[in-house]
Amino acid sequence: MQRSFKPALRSRVIGIELPTEDDLLQAAAGGDQGAYSALFELVSPAVVAVVRQVLRDVAQSDEVAQEVMVEVWRRAPNFDPDKGRARTWILTIAHRRATDRVRHEEAASSRERRYWSRIEREYDVVAEEVEAHLEREDVRLALRSLTPLQRAAIELAYFEGHTYVQVAEALNVPVGTASTRIRDALIRLRDVMGVTP
Amino acid sequence: MSTPALHLLTGAYAANALSPQERAAFREHLAECATCADEVRELQGVAAALGESLPETSASHLRAGVFAEVARTPQELRRRPLDAPVAAARHGSRGARVLVAASVVALFVATGASVVAFGQHQRMADEAGRSSAISQVLTADDAHTFGAPVAGGGSATVVMSQSASKALFVGKALPAAAAGQVYKIWVVMNDGREIPAGSFVPRSGVIVVPIAHDLHGVAEVALTVQSAADSTDRMPSPIAMVDLRT
Numbered sequence: 163m164q165r166s167f168k169p170a171l172r173s174r175v176i177g178i179e180l181p182t183e184d185d186l187l188q189a190a191a192g193g194d195q196g197a198y199s200a201l202f203e204l205v206s207p208a209v210v211a212v213v214r215q216v217l218r219d220v221a222q223s224d225e226v227a228q229e230v231m232v233e234v235w236r237r238a239p240n241f242d243p244d245k246g247r248a249r250t251w252i253l254t255i256a257h258r259r260a261t262d263r264v265r266h267e268e269a270a271s272s273r274e275r276r277y278w279s280r281i282e283r284e285y286d287v288v289a290e291e292v293e294a295h296l297e298r299e300d301v302r303l304a305l306r307s308l309t310p311l312q313r314a315a316i317e318l319a320y321f322e323g324h325t326y327v328q329v330a331e332a333l334n335v336p337v338g339t340a341s342t343r344i345r346d347a348l349i350r351l352r353d354v355m356g357v358t359p
Numbered sequence: 360m361s362t363p364a365l366h367l368l369t370g371a372y373a374a375n376a377l378s379p380q381e382r383a384a385f386r387e388h389l390a391e392c393a394t395c396a397d398e399v400r401e402l403q404g405v406a407a408a409l410g411e412s413l414p415e416t417s418a419s420h421l422r423a424g425v426f427a428e429v430a431r432t433p434q435e436l437r438r439r440p441l442d443a444p445v446a447a448a449r450h451g452s453r454g455a456r457v458l459v460a461a462s463v464v465a466l467f468v469a470t471g472a473s474v475v476a477f478g479q480h481q482r483m484a485d486e487a488g489r490s491s492a493i494s495q496v497l498t499a500d501d502a503h504t505f506g507a508p509v510a511g512g513g514s515a516t517v518v519m520s521q522s523a524s525k526a527l528f529v530g531k532a533l534p535a536a537a538a539g540q541v542y543k544i545w546v547v548m549n550d551g552r553e554i555p556a557g558s559f560v561p562r563s564g565v566i567v568v569p570i571a572h573d574l575h576g577v578a579e580v581a582l583t584v585q586s587a588a589d590s591t592d593r594m595p596s597p598i599a600m601v602d603l604r605t
Contacts (some may be wrong), residue, residue, distance in 0.1 A: 164392075178509040191434070193434060195426075198429065199426070201460055202418075202422065205413035206422075206425075207416055208410065208413070208416035210415075210416040210417070210421070211410070211415050212410040212413060214416060215410075224420070224421060227421055228425050228428070229508060231418075231421065232425060232428045233508075234510065235432060235434065236433070236434055236506060237434075237435050238435075239434050239436065239437040239521035240437060246400055246403065249411065249432055250404045250407040253406075253410040253411065254406070254407060256410070256504050257375050257410060261375045261376075266596070269596065273460055292481060294597060295413065295414065296412045297412055297413070297414050298408075298412035300366045301409060302412075303387060314385075316370075316374065319376040319524065320374045320376075320409050320410075321409070323375070324376065326377070338364075338367070340371075341367055341370065341371045342367050342368040342370070344374055344376060345368075345369055345370025345371070345402070345505075346365055346370070347370070348373060348374070348405045348406065349400040349402070349420065351408070351409075352402065352404075352405045355405070355408060
């Protein structure tokens with residue numbers, strides 16, 4: 163092979179298109195561990211962030227985040243890029259595993275204690291913490307555009323990992339109201355942020 | 360589900376705010392309702408954006424553990440929806456069938472495992488009957504695999520065939536059970552009922568057990584560790600859950 167690396171170098175200067183996370187996940191789906199490794203670098207910090215937000219306990223979060231990343235590898239062949247971005251797919255798995263773990267913990271012996279200590283955290287404190295925490299200005303602004311009830315419902319569900327039944331209890335509203343407010347909140351956020359799945 | 364307006368649960372589903380039973384029921388609805396399925400995809404994107412706005416946290420300390428696990432974790436086979444027409448899927452499925460069979464055989468060879476199964480259902484049946492159930496599933500044109508890690512180590516895989524209406528449980532490197540304890544397989548139905556579907560004592564390596572329950576309406580297959588004498592109908596907290604509807 164006579165290929166010198168000059169053209170490659172030049173094209174890098176002009177700007178090679180880096181593989182996207184979607185590309186990497188699809189390559190990993192074919193068993194490519196190198197692609198998976200690059201994907202790990204890109205997405206695992208967000209996976210840890212989501213899992214810790216819900217679980218809080220660092221050791222447990224590490225365990226779950228590790229399981230999530232292995233699950234991403236295992237299930238990669240069934241990622242469908244037509245149905246959404248790789249990052250959405252991965253963070254959905256991460257959030258789901260984190261909430262599964264929280265509920266599993268609640269279902270264990272310490273159920274009552276753990277559950278009530280979580281619910282008793284005043285919602286205002288949660289909201290303040292969440293807002294101070296968020297790095298994306300568009301998300302902060304979008305959350306401010308929600309009604310107080312919509313905002314409380316989505317934050318308790320997503321950031322605290324509560325079920326809509328727990329959200330209803332925490333906010334003292336009927337369960338049907340809690341579930342529709344979660345939906346209203348996500349629809350409003352979608353419209354304000356213009357998110358693509 | 361008693362909730363009247365199923366389509367209003369798209370948000371709670373996207374935010375993972377449903378109970379496992381509700382989630383399973385809602386997934387059934389999603390399979391039939393394209394409007395809700397589209398909405399769920401969009402709302403999952405929004406929920407993920409909330410997650411993306413959290414400050415990222417270094418994960419480099421997880422790298423070694425993840426890669427050690429990845430190196431020994433087989434990937435799922437690409438699968439079509441369960442209701443995909445057989446004729447259209449035939450070509451790919453045959454490939455999948457061969458792969459499933461090959462990988463299970465490879466596991467046997469690699470571990471030299473003795474395959475022992477004596478679920479309550481199988482105890483009376485002879486070895487030939489058990490083998491035929493296994494080969495029926497592995498040679499089915501529509502064999503699919505679903506997997507999950509097992510708490511304490513190892514992995515649980517379910518190989519199922521809709522056409523054979525049978526499924527196998529494949530346990531790999533499961534932790535040894537304490538004296539007097541057995542592993543039990545449970546099926547969790549779409550309506551949340553939990554039904555025992557066989558038990559076994561793990562030996563080293565790989566174990567293959569036919570699941571002693573019809574697949575119709577089964578959402579998940581769970582693995583528990585229980586006393587051999589325990590014959591209650593209430594499922595203890597499982598050490599693995601294999602979701603057949605993901």
